[in-house]
Amino acid sequence: MNATAPLAATRTVKLVYFAWMRERVGVPSETLDIPADLATIADLVRWLKTRGENYEAAFANEAVVRAALDQVHAKPHAALGSAREIAFFPPMTGG
Amino acid sequence: MNATAPLAATRTVKLVYFAWMRERVGVPSETLDIPADLATIADLVRWLKTRGENYEAAFANEAVVRAALDQVHAKPHAALGSAREIAFFPPMTGG
Amino acid sequence: MTPIIRIQHEDFDLSDEIAALSYGRADIGAVVSFIGLCRDEAGTLAALELEHYPGMAEAEIARVACEAAARWPLLGLVAIHRYGLVRPGEQIVMVLAASAHRRAAFEAADFMMDYLKTRAPFWKREHRADGTLGGWVEAKAGDDDAAERWNR
Amino acid sequence: MTPIIRIQHEDFDLSDEIAALSYGRADIGAVVSFIGLCRDEAGTLAALELEHYPGMAEAEIARVACEAAARWPLLGLVAIHRYGLVRPGEQIVMVLAASAHRRAAFEAADFMMDYLKTRAPFWKREHRADGTLGGWVEAKAGDDDAAERWNR
Numbered sequence: 001m002n003a004t005a006p007l008a009a010t011r012t013v014k015l016v017y018f019a020w021m022r023e024r025v026g027v028p029s030e031t032l033d034i035p036a037d038l039a040t041i042a043d044l045v046r047w048l049k050t051r052g053e054n055y056e057a058a059f060a061n062e063a064v065v066r067a068a069l070d071q072v073h074a075k076p077h078a079a080l081g082s083a084r085e086i087a088f089f090p091p092m093t094g095g
Numbered sequence: 096m097n098a099t100a101p102l103a104a105t106r107t108v109k110l111v112y113f114a115w116m117r118e119r120v121g122v123p124s125e126t127l128d129i130p131a132d133l134a135t136i137a138d139l140v141r142w143l144k145t146r147g148e149n150y151e152a153a154f155a156n157e158a159v160v161r162a163a164l165d166q167v168h169a170k171p172h173a174a175l176g177s178a179r180e181i182a183f184f185p186p187m188t189g190g
Numbered sequence: 191m192t193p194i195i196r197i198q199h200e201d202f203d204l205s206d207e208i209a210a211l212s213y214g215r216a217d218i219g220a221v222v223s224f225i226g227l228c229r230d231e232a233g234t235l236a237a238l239e240l241e242h243y244p245g246m247a248e249a250e251i252a253r254v255a256c257e258a259a260a261r262w263p264l265l266g267l268v269a270i271h272r273y274g275l276v277r278p279g280e281q282i283v284m285v286l287a288a289s290a291h292r293r294a295a296f297e298a299a300d301f302m303m304d305y306l307k308t309r310a311p312f313w314k315r316e317h318r319a320d321g322t323l324g325g326w327v328e329a330k331a332g333d334d335d336a337a338e339r340w341n342r
Numbered sequence: 343m344t345p346i347i348r349i350q351h352e353d354f355d356l357s358d359e360i361a362a363l364s365y366g367r368a369d370i371g372a373v374v375s376f377i378g379l380c381r382d383e384a385g386t387l388a389a390l391e392l393e394h395y396p397g398m399a400e401a402e403i404a405r406v407a408c409e410a411a412a413r414w415p416l417l418g419l420v421a422i423h424r425y426g427l428v429r430p431g432e433q434i435v436m437v438l439a440a441s442a443h444r445r446a447a448f449e450a451a452d453f454m455m456d457y458l459k460t461r462a463p464f465w466k467r468e469h470r471a472d473g474t475l476g477g478w479v480e481a482k483a484g485d486d487d488a489a490e491r492w493n494r
Contacts, residue, residue, distance in 0.1 A: 094312025189464025
């Protein structure tokens with residue numbers, strides 16, 4: 001009954017990386033078409049890890065990776081919603 | 096049996112006063128011969144209050160008057176010891 | 191009271207910030223400030239490199255500042271954080287809280303620093319005196335604990 | 343670490359004090375400072391007159407500073423208190439505590455101010471804008487309570 005299902009819908013987001021996340025992914029930012037059915041940040045991370053070793057290395061220890069949706073801190077279970085800029089970075093060491 | 100007692104011994108101290116204690120006593124400092132048998136700050140206050148209305152006014156509310164012996168804070172029951180400079184002042188309002 | 195937030199490479203001057211804040215007014219009785227400096231006790235550091243998330247750094251510090259302003263009766267709040275290379279002994283961050291009385295100013299400055307440490311998107315990396323690039327500075331669990339104090 | 347204590351009529355500059363303290367060294371990571379300013383919310387004050395006990399003022403603040411140095415791992419401690427006439431908006435007192443980390447610096451500066459308020463022999467009197475001499479400022483019970491916190 002999925003025979004008539006349309007091609008998976010996608011939406012375009014900007015991903016940005018900082019510190020050693022940036023180094024491991026290999027770019028400071030990228031614009032990607034992600035599956036529209038990715039519900040949460042954790043879903044997005046799971047999907048990214050299928051895209052290559054650089055992402056696998058960057059997210060090897062998911063527990064320490066922090067995220068932000070449109071420049072606001074967000075937990076892994078947070079809904080992506082309509083966020084256009086999604087950031088990943090290590091725990092902060094400013095101040 | 097006190098017939099042969101010597102004249103009461105005295106010793107010389109410098110008394111200093113600050114803020115409204117200074118205003119009520121009427122001088123910023125004075126050098127006085129005080130009875131050598133005054134044991135504590137409270138004893139000295141009692142003796143000072145017999146010396147005139149200005150002292151009575153200054154020490155009218157003894158509970159709020161603070162004292163220092165040789166520039167170190169001291170409680171009313173503290174022994175005068177050999178202190179040479181005895182200060183009286185209201186609660187401090189610096190800072 | 192509009193918090194002043196600046197993310198800049200240039201150094202800053204604490205006295206100038208206090209003067210700007212208090213100029214022409216007589217309602218401020220207490221100003222508490224914090225300055226974080228670049229340490230190098232081992233003598234092996236050439237500089238700290240501070241990477242930040244432009245836009246979010248300002249926004250997140252502004253959010254922390256708004257929380258502080260809601261908790262304490264503040265008459266002024268300034269936060270300045272540098273980015274780029276900062277050498278040992280140089281200033282990295284400044285927070286300044288002004289109020290009529292000292293308790294609010296102390297607590298707000300303390301709160302700002304605790305949250306700035308755990309929430310402001312900055313990352314430090316060491317540049318060593320021998321010319322090599324050191325690692326990224328690791329976050330301290332103690333910083334999270336410090337921020338957690340304010341939720342009790 | 344020798345505390346710097348100054349009792350003076352002249353104004354002071356916080357940045358200068360921090361620079362003097364941190365010059366040529368890289369072990370200080372945190373500097374917390376407090377500045378107390380002359381308030382006049384009612385607009386009726388010409389100046390505060392600060393009377394002090396010369397000699398004891400320095401000695402007592404030095405004793406408080408020694409207690410702070412015994413309680414926290416400080417790398418620097420400065421306390422400056424002005425006397426004489428101070429106008430609304432002007433600085434009255436400054437305390438500065440430096441340490442490797444921020445917790446010690448915050449607590450030491452807070453402690454210094456609480457004790458300085460209750461133990462340093464200074465008394466404030468108001469000079470009113472209409473030319474009359476106001477009363478002596480009354481001590482606040484809250485100041486004693488604040489100092490008492492540190493004995494818990």
